[in-house]
Amino acid sequence: MTLHIQRGEFYTFLGPSGCGKTTLLRIIAGFVTPDEGTLFLDGEAVNHIPPWRRGVGMVFQNYALWPHMTVFENIAFGLKERRVPRGELQRKVMEALAQVDLEGTETRRPSQLSGGQQQRVALARTLVIQPRALLLDEPLSNLDAKLRTDMRLELLKLQRGLGLTTIYVTHDQEEALAMSTRVAVMSRGEVVQEGTPQEIYEQPINEFVAAFVGESNLLSGKIVSLSGQWFDVDCGGAVIVRAALPRSAAPVQIGDRVCLSVRPEAIEISAAGAAPRAHNAIQGRLAASAYQGSYVEYEITALGKALKARAHNPKGKALFKAGSEVALTFAPADVVIVPAQREET
DSSP states (O other): OOOOOOTTTTEEOOOOSSSSSSHHHHHHHHHSSOOOOOOETTTTEEETTTTGTEEEEOOOTTTOOOEEEEEEEHHHHHHHHHHHHHHHHHHHHHHHHTTTTTOOOOOOOOGGSHHHHHHHHHHHHHHHTTEEEEEEEEETTTHHHHHHHHHHHHHHHHHHTOOOEEEEEEOOHHHEEEEEEEEEEEEETTTEEEHHHHHHHHSOOHHHHHSSSSEEEEEEEEEEEEETTTEEEOSSTTTTTEEOOOOOSOOOOOOEEEEEOOOGGEEEETTTTTOOOSSSEEEEEEEEEEEOOEEEEEEETTTTTEEEEEEEEOOSSSOOOOOOEEEEEEEEGGEEEESSSOOOO
C-alpha cells in the first residue's frame, strides 16, 4: 500500500498496541530500516539517509529530556550540534520558548516542571531546528485527562499556525478524530483504512474499524428484501432492521449475510410501549447506566447481546433505571453495512 502525506497535514496513525504504528514512525525518522519499500521526503528517497540528515524532528512518548540540563540547554542541544552561532542560537531558543508559552523557565531543570511543561520543552526542542516534518509518538499519553485535553488544543493551534507537516501516533480514537486532517487506521502491521476523521467514523470499511474507532453496536443477520435505496435485514428475534444501501461497497442481494454498525448516539431510548413509530425498533432490558454530565451512557440487553445508547443533554430529564423495559429506535440512514469479519485487537 502506498500512503501520501501532504505538506502541512496533521496525519495520524491510529491503532491498538502492537499494530506497528510506532515502528512506522521510527522508519520515517530513520531509526528503523524498512525490510522493503521506499520512503520519500519532498520527493527524495531517504531509506539510506541517517536520521540527523533527514530534516525531521521527533517528540518521544517519555519526552527524552536531559535531566542535568536546563530548559534552555535542552532546547539548544540540536542547534549546538549543528554549530549554530551563539547569537542566532539564543534568538531561536527564545522564539521556541515563546511558541510553546514557556518564557521565564529557561534556567529550570526538567524535574522542576510539570508534565505538561516537560511536554512543551520536548516540543520546543524539536521546533527550534525548523524540521520539514514533525513526528509525535503518543506525546500526550503521560498527562492526566484534563491536561491532555488542554494540550491537545494547544498542539493543534500551534500546528495549524505554523503549517508544519505533522505525523502523529496514538491509540486514542478521540485524539485522532479531534486533531487530524486524515487518519490511517492500523491493525497487525497494515493500514486497513485511510480517510478523513468523518469518513473513518461514519463509513468504517470493516468490522474492526467500526468497533475500534469510537463505540459501535454490531448486528448480524440476513438480507430479506431490497427496495430502492433500502434493504432489510433479519437480525433474529423477529427484529427486521432497515438500512441504506452502501454507495461504494460491493453489491448486496437477498440471502447475503451482513454485519450492521449503529453508533450509540444514533439510538433513541424510550420506555417500552412509548417508542415513536420507526422502521428500526428493538425491545430490550436496561442493564446499566453511566451519568456523564453532558450525556448518559446506557447498556441494554437485547438480541442476546449488550447494546449501547447515548442520550445527550439529560439535564432535568428522568433517567431510566436498571431492569426497565425499554425500546431502542434508530433511522435507516444511521445504519452502516460492514464486512462480517472481525480482527483480533
